[in-house]
Each structure stands twice: as C-alpha cells, then as structure tokens.
Amino acid sequence: MSARSIKFTVNGKAVEREVEPRVSLADFLRNELRLTGTHLGCEHGVCGACTVLVDGKSTRACLMFAVQADGAAVRTVESLGTPEKLNPLQQAFTDHHALQCGFCTPGILMTLTEYLEQRKPNAPPPTEAEICDLLSGNICRCTGYQYIVDAAITAISNKAGAV
Numbered sequence: 001m002s003a004r005s006i007k008f009t010v011n012g013k014a015v016e017r018e019v020e021p022r023v024s025l026a027d028f029l030r031n032e033l034r035l036t037g038t039h040l041g042c043e044h045g046v047c048g049a050c051t052v053l054v055d056g057k058s059t060r061a062c063l064m065f066a067v068q069a070d071g072a073a074v075r076t077v078e079s080l081g082t083p084e085k086l087n088p089l090q091q092a093f094t095d096h097h098a099l100q101c102g103f104c105t106p107g108i109l110m111t112l113t114e115y116l117e118q119r120k121p122n123a124p125p126p127t128e129a130e131i132c133d134l135l136s137g138n139i140c141r142c143t144g145y146q147y148i149v150d151a152a153i154t155a156i157s158n159k160a161g162a163v
C-alpha cells in the first residue's frame, strides 16, 4: 500500500510525514518521532499504556492509525513536565510513590490530564471510587492502585485549591 502524506501537531510542534496507512499512531510516535514515553503493552486496546490525547480526548494510540491523526493535535506524556521540572500531576505521583516499573504511568498520566483539563473549576474533589472508575481503562501490574489513587486525588485537589 502506498504511503500517504499527513500533517498534524505533536506536543505543539508541526509534523509532516509520509506514512504507510497500516502504521498505528503508537508506532509512529515511538518509531518515527522517537517519543518512546507512549508505551505499548497489549496492542489491542485493553491495557491503556498507549493512551495519548488527540484533540484533547484520551485515545488508545495502538487502535488508531497515524493517518487518522491527520490535522489533529496530539499530545503525549512528553508534553507534561521534564525530569528537572515535573508538572503537578507527575510531582504528586513521585510524592505518593505511585509507580514502580512505570510502564503504565504515561497512560495513566494522560488519562488524568484529560480529566484535569475538562474538570469544572469549582467541582468538589473526586472520591476514591470516582478515580478508580476513571482509571478503570488503565491496567497497572505493580502498585495495587492505592498510591495512584492517592496521587490523583492530591493533584486534583491541589489544582482546585482544596488542599
């Protein structure tokens, strides 16, 4: 199949490439752009490790072809903080020891980023049950989830000025 030309932005930078229609967005991000923070676990839409934001919506990058992102704004975990300056969500994960191997972490951070961006400013802090529901599409093999939930509630509450 012949390559197609696509143009979109990734983490605010314009990208223009020829790409085979069969290439997934996840493979494109990792192999073409070397944005390896987007992880691939199951590659069939179950684990959530590949979650990125496409036009602000959390999306399984393993289930989307790169050509489908033509014209979109894509954000990966690399758009958050840097190792020297973590963003508040990443800092909360560090403070609460909310990761072990870290394989699931980029997907979870992007799921929570979407939630934080869409949340109404005066909304009350979410309950543990609400965070568990929110993260039900992100599988973690290591942590038992409690510290992830604690980190998420801290980051969301801090953003709301509640703590």
Ligand code: FES
Binding pocket: 039, 040, 041, 042, 043, 044, 045, 046, 047, 048, 049, 050, 051, 060, 061, 062, 063
């Ligand atoms: S790698 Fe995409 S959902 Fe598991």
Ligand code: FES
Binding pocket: 098, 099, 100, 101, 102, 103, 104, 105, 139, 140, 141, 142, 143
């Ligand atoms: S920290 Fe290892 S899979 Fe979540």
